Amino acid sequence: MDLHILDHKLRVTSISKSGLVNFTHPLIKLIFLRNRTRCKFFSLTETPENYTVVLDEEGFKELQPSEHLQVESSIWLPLNVVSNGNASSSSQAVGVTKIAKSVIAPLAQQHVSVFMLSTYQTDFILVREKDLSVVISTLEEEEFNIYKEVGGEFLPVQCQDVTNGLQKNGKEAIHPTVHPVLIPKNQFCVMSLDPDTLPSIATTLIDVLFYSSSLKDDPQSSSSQDLDCINFFSFSLIDGYISLVMDTEAQRRFPADLLFTSSSGELWRMVRIGGQPLGFDECGIVAQISQPLADSDISAYYISTFSFDHALVPEEDIVSVTDMLQHQRKEPATS
Amino acid sequence: MDLHILDHKLRVTSISKSGLVNFTHPLIKLIFLRNRTRCKFFSLTETPENYTVVLDEEGFKELQPSEHLQVESSIWLPLNVVSNGNASSSSQAVGVTKIAKSVIAPLAQQHVSVFMLSTYQTDFILVREKDLSVVISTLEEEEFNIYKEVGGEFLPVQCQDVTNGLQKNGKEAIHPTVHPVLIPKNQFCVMSLDPDTLPSIATTLIDVLFYSSSLKDDPQSSSSQDLDCINFFSFSLIDGYISLVMDTEAQRRFPADLLFTSSSGELWRMVRIGGQPLGFDECGIVAQISQPLADSDISAYYISTFSFDHALVPEEDIVSVTDMLQHQRKEPATS
Numbered sequence: 247m248d249l250h251i252l253d254h255k256l257r258v259t260s261i262s263k264s265g266l267v268n269f270t271h272p273l274i275k276l277i278f279l280r281n282r283t284r285c286k287f288f289s290l291t292e293t294p295e296n297y298t299v300v301l302d303e304e305g306f307k308e309l310q311p312s313e314h315l316q317v318e319s320s321i322w323l324p325l326n327v328v329s330n331g332n333a334s335s336s337s338q339a340v341g342v343t344k345i346a347k348s349v350i351a352p353l354a355q356q357h358v359s360v361f362m363l364s365t366y367q368t369d370f371i372l373v374r375e376k377d378l379s380v381v382i383s384t385l386e387e388e389e390f391n392i393y394k395e396v397g398g399e400f401l402p403v404q405c406q407d408v409t410n411g412l413q414k415n416g417k418e419a420i421h422p423t424v425h426p427v428l429i430p431k432n433q434f435c436v437m438s439l440d441p442d443t444l445p446s447i448a449t450t451l452i453d454v455l456f457y458s459s460s461l462k463d464d465p466q467s468s469s470s471q472d473l474d475c476i477n478f479f480s481f482s483l484i485d486g487y488i489s490l491v492m493d494t495e496a497q498r499r500f501p502a503d504l505l506f507t508s509s510s511g512e513l514w515r516m517v518r519i520g521g522q523p524l525g526f527d528e529c530g531i532v533a534q535i536s537q538p539l540a541d542s543d544i545s546a547y548y549i550s551t552f553s554f555d556h557a558l559v560p561e562e563d564i565v566s567v568t569d570m571l572q573h574q575r576k577e578p579a580t581s
Numbered sequence: 582m583d584l585h586i587l588d589h590k591l592r593v594t595s596i597s598k599s600g601l602v603n604f605t606h607p608l609i610k611l612i613f614l615r616n617r618t619r620c621k622f623f624s625l626t627e628t629p630e631n632y633t634v635v636l637d638e639e640g641f642k643e644l645q646p647s648e649h650l651q652v653e654s655s656i657w658l659p660l661n662v663v664s665n666g667n668a669s670s671s672s673q674a675v676g677v678t679k680i681a682k683s684v685i686a687p688l689a690q691q692h693v694s695v696f697m698l699s700t701y702q703t704d705f706i707l708v709r710e711k712d713l714s715v716v717i718s719t720l721e722e723e724e725f726n727i728y729k730e731v732g733g734e735f736l737p738v739q740c741q742d743v744t745n746g747l748q749k750n751g752k753e754a755i756h757p758t759v760h761p762v763l764i765p766k767n768q769f770c771v772m773s774l775d776p777d778t779l780p781s782i783a784t785t786l787i788d789v790l791f792y793s794s795s796l797k798d799d800p801q802s803s804s805s806q807d808l809d810c811i812n813f814f815s816f817s818l819i820d821g822y823i824s825l826v827m828d829t830e831a832q833r834r835f836p837a838d839l840l841f842t843s844s845s846g847e848l849w850r851m852v853r854i855g856g857q858p859l860g861f862d863e864c865g866i867v868a869q870i871s872q873p874l875a876d877s878d879i880s881a882y883y884i885s886t887f888s889f890d891h892a893l894v895p896e897e898d899i900v901s902v903t904d905m906l907q908h909q910r911k912e913p914a915t916s
Contacts, residue, residue, distance in 0.1 A: 270609065271602040275792060278784045282792055448787075449613045449780040457610060457617055 247348065249385055250326040253395035254287040256372060257306045258318040258361060260552035261297040263459060265314020270456055272308035277483060278448055283308065289363055289482035291551050298551035300363060316552065318526055321375040322361060326368055339545040342369055342532065346540035348388050354533035356384045362532050364547035365482050365489035366438040425531065426521035427571055430476035432493035433513040434558055436547055437505040439488045450500055454479060476516065478556065480549055491549065514547065514558040517567065523553040531555055538570050582683065584720055585661040588730035589622040589637045591707060593653040593696060595887035596632040598794060600649020605791055607643035612818060613783055618643065624698055624817035626886050633886035635698060653861055657696060657707040674880040677704055677867065681875035683723050689868035691719045697867050699882035700817050700824035701773040759910055760866065761856035764903060765811035767828035768848040769893055771882055772840040774823045785835055789814060811851065813891065815884055826884065849882065849893035852902065858888040866890055873905050
């Protein structure tokens with residue numbers, strides 16, 4: 247398997263619900279006006295708590311400092327696993343499940359925090375720039391061929407003796423906190439769109455992204471932890487590819503002929519991880535859920551946000567996933 | 582001729598160039614998301630100085646107070662002249678020319694300030710609510726049948742003895758200031774659009790309205806009085822009808838098959854009136870230019886903004902209009 251270190255330096259930010267109006271101008275530019283920006287990596291995810299915006303430095307320049315904008319202090323780099331034809335895995339599963347054992351578990355073992363961003367097209371594993379050497383040495387051990395994108399080309403990363411001058415984070419067993427999970431009732435779709443047809447859905451997308459929250463601006467329901475349905479919508483435009491994650495209620499507002507999903511047209515259920523906002527420093531959160539999913543060969547998308555993590559699993563697997571998570575919570579946590 | 586007093590209470594506001602980003606959220610809602618607002622009268626005009634926004638009280642509620650928002654203190658009411666079939670005029674001219682002698686001159690004579698807003702569909706004459714009685718009595722004398730829109734129906738306005746308890750503003754001759762004019766070189770089109778196709782041009786319109794100024798954010802050129810071309814763009818959505826006034830450079834950015842103009846496809850040249858911002862209290866500014874145009878039977882649209890007034894005359898008439906205005910400036914002003 248190949249691992250690509252993509253040529254984007256990313257910031258992870260959060261815009262408060264009430265502050266979104268102040269960021270409408272730059273966000274609409276980043277989403278719809280590709281000719282006006284050099285931003286190549288943009289992702290916006292609405293959750294009940296806030297809007298998580300992940301974007302490269304060109305995009306980040308568009309966001310004016312504000313009391314409504316929180317910025318995680320690190321530079322994050324997106325990694326991408328590319329299967330190079332001779333995949334030995336017989337797994338039919340997609341998403342983070344495919345990389346759970348080869349990438350996510352080893353990085354958790356090395357105490358490397360990851361921020362996951364699954365899209366229709368691929369799964370981005372964001373790691374802090376300062377952790378890159380550890381990441382490279384760890385994943386070399388997993389027999390990845392590692393390439394770094396430089397000016398659009400992928401160059402092999404020189405095998406570095408990272409133990410020389412760099413202390414690995416250690417390999418003791420981890421005992422991650424077992425976080426509470428929430429399983430809302432909405433059904434989600436993971437969709438894409440030809441970028442040339444983005445203008446055709448512009449007013450609908452603007453309406454959904456920037457004006458729909460105000461309709462349900464009931465602090466009780468949006469802060470409640472046991473809400474039946476969750477307000478979750480994710481849009482990303484990365485290297486020219488568009489990905490949308492929305493529930494079936496939002497999907498009905500878009501013209502049916504423009505958005506496309508995988509041929510199986512699967513619906514997904516969400517497992518939100520975290521009872522309190524998770525922060526960015528804890529390691530092993532993705533591993534905690536993706537490893538058992540991999541053991542059961544259950545596909546999963548995974549979207550981290552500023553406050554919580556969100557796994558999406560196939561509708562038909564939600565009962566077994568729920569059982570699995572309950573089981574995990576009863577047992578003492580083991581590495 | 583019938584005069585309709587439309588059922589909109591309007592505010593005339595101005596958003597500074599640098600403040601537009603703060604108003605993107607409410608303006609996009611008012612332009613594109615008709616289901617989310619009860620605003621029925623909305624007009625946005627970009628000039629080199631600022632953005633003039635005229636809107637009804639439902640729309641005005643969307644604009645948050647800000648240092649970037651100036652609001653004229655009055656409530657304005659839109660009047661509309663409807664020819665009821667037996668028009669005696671043999672004039673082929675359109676726009677304010679048709680109403681120059683019957684409406685604009687008499688109101689100027691009565692020292693009533695007017696704010697003009699020509700659209701593709703019609704010409705709105707905005708008058709202050711407090712002037713309404715003077716307006717009604719003045720235009721009754723011009724033999725208008727006056728109707729007031731109430732709940733969607735037009736009811737005849739009872740003949741009031743307005744001299745009873747109300748002093749007319751006086752009928753002495755007016756000697757209006759002759760304002761300098763600017764005649765930029767752009768050619769303008771006055772266009773319309775089926776409201777159902779508005780989503781199709783959303784990204785282009787958003788780009789033109791909210792992102793184009795920054796490209797030419799050269800204070801020298803935008804404040805210069807002898808600029809060759811003027812940055813002028815007007816969009817209105819009034820009672821479900823869309824009107825757009827833009828120069829041919831902006832027009833080329835829109836799909837040619839969606840915007841339509843009158844069958845003659847005329848191009849218009851602009852006469853901007855005022856060397857210094859005009860304010861709202863001076864009367865007779867519209868009359869000063871529309872009366873000689875009417876004498877020569879030259880069509881004209883007329884768009885007032887927060888700072889200046891703008892007349893649009895047919896391209897082929899610009900030489901004679903220029904001569905006429907130079908002549909007017911040489912002669913002592915007469916009533």
